[in-house]
Amino acid sequence: MKKHGMGKWNKYLVAGLLMTGLALLLGIVGIFWTPYSTTAMSAAEKFDAPSLRHIFGTDNFGRDIFSRVMEGMGTTVVISSLVVLFSGSVGILLGALTGYFGGVLDEIVMRVTDAVNGFPSILLTLVIISVLGSGRQNVILSLGIVFVPSYIRIVRSEFIRLRDADYIRRARLMGVGRMRILFVHILPNIFSVFWVSVMIGFNNAILAESGMSYLGIGVQPPDASLGKMLSDAQGYLRTAPWYALAPGLSIVWVVLGFALFSEGIRRRNA
Amino acid sequence: MGRRDSPVSPAPVFCKLRKVRGMQECRMSGRMEDIMIRIEDLSVAFGDTEAVKHVNLELIDGEVLGVVGESGSGKSVTALTLMGLVADSAQVTSGRVLFDDVVLREAGKPCDKALYRQYQGARMSMVFQEPMTSLNPTQRVGKQVEEMLRLHTELRGEDRKQKVLEAFRSVGLREVEKVYSCYPHQLSGGMRQRVMIAMAVILHPRLIVADEPTTALDVTIQNQIIELLREINQKQNNAMLFITHDLNLARRLCNRIAVMKDGEVVELGETEEIFQNPREAYTKRLIEAVPSRVKRRRNAAAESGMGEPAGSGPDGKIPAGGEAAEKAGTEQEECAVQGWNTGREQGAGLERSAGQEKSAGLQECAVQGYRKPILRVRNLSVYYKDGDNSLFSRRKKQCVVFGAEFELYPGESLGLVGESGCGKTSLSKAILGMNREVEGEIVHTTLRPQMIFQDPYSSLNPTKTIGWQLMEPLRARAALDQAFAMTREEMETAAYDMLHKVGMEDKYFHRKPSQLSGGQRQRVSIGQALITHPGMIVADEPVSALDVTIQAQIMELMQKLQQEMHLSYLFISHDINVVYRMCDRIMVMKDGRIIESGETEEIFNHPREAYTKMLLGA
Numbered sequence: 001m002k003k004h005g006m007g008k009w010n011k012y013l014v015a016g017l018l019m020t021g022l023a024l025l026l027g028i029v030g031i032f033w034t035p036y037s038t039t040a041m042s043a044a045e046k047f048d049a050p051s052l053r054h055i056f057g058t059d060n061f062g063r064d065i066f067s068r069v070m071e072g073m074g075t076t077v078v079i080s081s082l083v084v085l086f087s088g089s090v091g092i093l094l095g096a097l098t099g100y101f102g103g104v105l106d107e108i109v110m111r112v113t114d115a116v117n118g119f120p121s122i123l124l125t126l127v128i129i130s131v132l133g134s135g136r137q138n139v140i141l142s143l144g145i146v147f148v149p150s151y152i153r154i155v156r157s158e159f160i161r162l163r164d165a166d167y168i169r170r171a172r173l174m175g176v177g178r179m180r181i182l183f184v185h186i187l188p189n190i191f192s193v194f195w196v197s198v199m200i201g202f203n204n205a206i207l208a209e210s211g212m213s214y215l216g217i218g219v220q221p222p223d224a225s226l227g228k229m230l231s232d233a234q235g236y237l238r239t240a241p242w243y244a245l246a247p248g249l250s251i252v253w254v255v256l257g258f259a260l261f262s263e264g265i266r267r268r269n270a
Numbered sequence: 271m272g273r274r275d276s277p278v279s280p281a282p283v284f285c286k287l288r289k290v291r292g293m294q295e296c297r298m299s300g301r302m303e304d305i306m307i308r309i310e311d312l313s314v315a316f317g318d319t320e321a322v323k324h325v326n327l328e329l330i331d332g333e334v335l336g337v338v339g340e341s342g343s344g345k346s347v348t349a350l351t352l353m354g355l356v357a358d359s360a361q362v363t364s365g366r367v368l369f370d371d372v373v374l375r376e377a378g379k380p381c382d383k384a385l386y387r388q389y390q391g392a393r394m395s396m397v398f399q400e401p402m403t404s405l406n407p408t409q410r411v412g413k414q415v416e417e418m419l420r421l422h423t424e425l426r427g428e429d430r431k432q433k434v435l436e437a438f439r440s441v442g443l444r445e446v447e448k449v450y451s452c453y454p455h456q457l458s459g460g461m462r463q464r465v466m467i468a469m470a471v472i473l474h475p476r477l478i479v480a481d482e483p484t485t486a487l488d489v490t491i492q493n494q495i496i497e498l499l500r501e502i503n504q505k506q507n508n509a510m511l512f513i514t515h516d517l518n519l520a521r522r523l524c525n526r527i528a529v530m531k532d533g534e535v536v537e538l539g540e541t542e543e544i545f546q547n548p549r550e551a552y553t554k555r556l557i558e559a560v561p562s563r564v565k566r567r568r569n570a571a572a573e574s575g576m577g578e579p580a581g582s583g584p585d586g587k588i589p590a591g592g593e594a595a596e597k598a599g600t601e602q603e604e605c606a607v608q609g610w611n612t613g614r615e616q617g618a619g620l621e622r623s624a625g626q627e628k629s630a631g632l633q634e635c636a637v638q639g640y641r642k643p644i645l646r647v648r649n650l651s652v653y654y655k656d657g658d659n660s661l662f663s664r665r666k667k668q669c670v671v672f673g674a675e676f677e678l679y680p681g682e683s684l685g686l687v688g689e690s691g692c693g694k695t696s697l698s699k700a701i702l703g704m705n706r707e708v709e710g711e712i713v714h715t716t717l718r719p720q721m722i723f724q725d726p727y728s729s730l731n732p733t734k735t736i737g738w739q740l741m742e743p744l745r746a747r748a749a750l751d752q753a754f755a756m757t758r759e760e761m762e763t764a765a766y767d768m769l770h771k772v773g774m775e776d777k778y779f780h781r782k783p784s785q786l787s788g789g790q791r792q793r794v795s796i797g798q799a800l801i802t803h804p805g806m807i808v809a810d811e812p813v814s815a816l817d818v819t820i821q822a823q824i825m826e827l828m829q830k831l832q833q834e835m836h837l838s839y840l841f842i843s844h845d846i847n848v849v850y851r852m853c854d855r856i857m858v859m860k861d862g863r864i865i866e867s868g869e870t871e872e873i874f875n876h877p878r879e880a881y882t883k884m885l886l887g888a
């Protein structure tokens with residue numbers, strides 16, 4: 001194959017991998033261990049500027065911001081992954097069934113997704129949260145529901161495209177079972193398209209989760225979250241700008257890294 | 271030199287002949303200024319790969335030069351370079367292109383777009399292969415043709431329109447006013463190609479480059495377009511560069527032919543000269559690969575017996591290969607179609623035989639004795655549902671096949687010929703059970719007839735290895751019926767065997783389709799269809815997407831396998847020559863009806879219907 005050398009690795013991919021890798025590493029480590037306790041307050045160290053002791057400085061309670069960013073990153077990454085996992089699998093299942101079989105089920109599912117799409121996503125999550133109450137699971141569930149329609153649409157259109165492909169017709173002629181056709185014959189062929197939407201979805205989930213926490217409908221204290229930190233820092237923007245900069249830049253870092261990574265993947269496959 | 275022996279139009283042959291002689295004299299007397307296009311030592315490269323290598327071609331006024339070659343031979347790149355339309359990533363690495371001694375393109379220099387614009391359209395124009403994509407779908411065709419006049423002439427308003435209508439008339443379009451205000455999708459393929467040609471000739475260019483102008487069209491339409499091109503060439507006396515992979519077409523239109531292979535011109539000469547005395551081995555192979563009627567007759571003697579009833583054994587011996595057929599045969603039971611349903615659901619499928627008495631049919635077979643059809647179709651009508659199926663609107667039903675009746679016998683090839691849209695694919699789908707909107711009776715004795723599709727690039731699953739795909743039919747069969755359960759090793763052995771049978775090496779087992787050529791893919795498709803030993807194969811244009819030499823190989827393979835495995839083919843094609851070579855009997859289909867059927871020789875020698883004659887003439 002010709003795709004070795006430059007084709008396989010491009011700058012987007014390398015930069016994206018490094019940036020996301022670092023963020024993921026911090027986040028995952030942050031779940032289990034942080035340099036300082038994320039809840040330990042210290043009146044003496046209130047609003048310390050970034051230094052070697054506290055590389056991102058400390059906040060209004062004297063907590064180490066770097067530790068809190070690590071933990072918040074962990075929360076964000078875990079929630080976003082679960083959101084993508086949930087909406088992706090529901091999307092694959094419903095998209096595959098509706099796209100391949102069409103008919104009444106298709107019609108109903110599509111109208112429901114239209115309805116879901118009709119609401120502004122933030123409003124919809126608000127409604128769901130206010131009904132179910134806040135908390136990790138409910139954040140995941142509400143974001144998952146908001147994200148599902150786009151996956152259904154993507155998967156469905158791919159299945160519609162491929163259900164009449166010659167090799168699928170031949171599989172039917174061979175007597176291959178329907179579920180096997182759906183998930184063994186067709187599904188691997190849509191992965192290249194599906195991956196792109198997963199990447200984009202992951203980024204959107206990070207932003208949405210941060211947004212929800214910022215508005216106070218995301219994860220609740222004492223869980224650290226990047227969005228929550230941003231909204232806490234708002235009041236001290238002049239006195240302690242690092243308090244807001246640290247979580248803000250972290251969000252930018254993850255999202256940018258992931259965008260570069262998915263662009264790299266896209267270019268490699270192109 | 272009797273260079274155009276086509277029976278279609280004897281009259282123009284003579285005037286053409288005279289002209290050709292005249293031109294030859296010109297060339298012999300060495301009047302260099304007569305040469306309009308000169309391609310000197312042209313090489314074109316895309317990055318590291320050279321697509322065209324040191325090509326020399328010349329064209330004089332009124333001459334038709336055919337450039338023949340298989341895909342990837344560099345013929346299109348040569349033409350596009352000449353036209354100044356080749357992609358910017360292509361570099362001219364040597365040589366130059368001259369039009370009337372003006373250098374259009376030279377090695378090492380980028381394409382001079384301003385210079386080319388003076389030539390494109392007005393002095394040289396191009397007809398492309400795909401008429402659908404070369405017309406703008408959002409504009410009326412009349413306006414699109416008028417664009418040429420707007421750019422290159424001083425004509426205004428009504429004059430322009432009249433000129434366009436005149437051009438439409440000259441390319442044989444009727445109701446020109448109506449065509450003028452049509453969008454491309456409202457026209458048929460042939461009409462679109464005529465519009466394209468009108469666009470190309472409206473300014474009376476001195477050079478017309480036609481890149482496979484008929485490949486996307488039906489045979490009869492193909493014929494008309496070729497006639498039209500010839501007529502234009504005679505009327506306007508413009509030179510024509512005719513690019514094709516079809517030697518027969520080139521023979522009918524061209525004065526001279528250049529044969530290209532791997533970017534080089536391997537042979538160049540007068541058309542008949544090339545056909546009579548090809549110098550290069552490659553040219554010989556190309557000519558031999560063209561399925562001609564003469565060849566079939568020669569082979570027929572050797573292959574006789576294939577179509578004879580004796581082959582299927584009056585002694586009641588069931589031919590090897592057809593396990594399913596054997597089973598059905600011993601049970602004296604014909605399973606109604608439902609090919610793709612599970613075998614256990616066969617009972618349910620019987621309701622489709624619409625009250626026909628099966629036993630009566632069986633007795634008929636018994637009377638016929640030694641020849642029991644593997645497939646019998648009685649009074650079959652096929653419907654097609656139109657439009658979207660949504661919650662609140664029912665689809666309209668349209669009849670596409672009317673009352674088809676025929677039989678297919680074991681070991682036989684039955685050809686189904688007709689133009690696109692005549693219902694031949696619908697008929698085959700109905701037979702395979704892919705379309706359930708049918709009335710009438712389809713009875714076949716083979717459990718799961720398989721199909722070979724036209725496009726080798728879409729008939730294999732791109733994400734699976736060849737080995738996996740060859741084993742999948744075995745897995746599917748085992749899943750449906752425990753009797754066919756196989757171990758993994760057995761399946762692999764069977765897959766390797768089949769790979770060898772279709773003429774491929776072991777190493778392809780672990781490859782994916784993207785690493786295979788078109789011909790190889792088609793071989794795998796055939797192997798995949800045959801691995802469960804179905805008695806019957808429906809082949810829908812299995813070779814028409816392939817290059818001629820590959821075409822010949824695949825047809826040979828299919829014939830070989832037919833004898834080895836005693837297969838029946840229902841062979842669908844629009845290419846009359848391919849059908850002639852492959853089939854024992856032929857059915858001609860038009861507008862959903864089978865209008866004529868009979869032994870191949872009979873149909874070819876004594877066609878009854880006017881339509882059949884037209885097809886054969888094509």
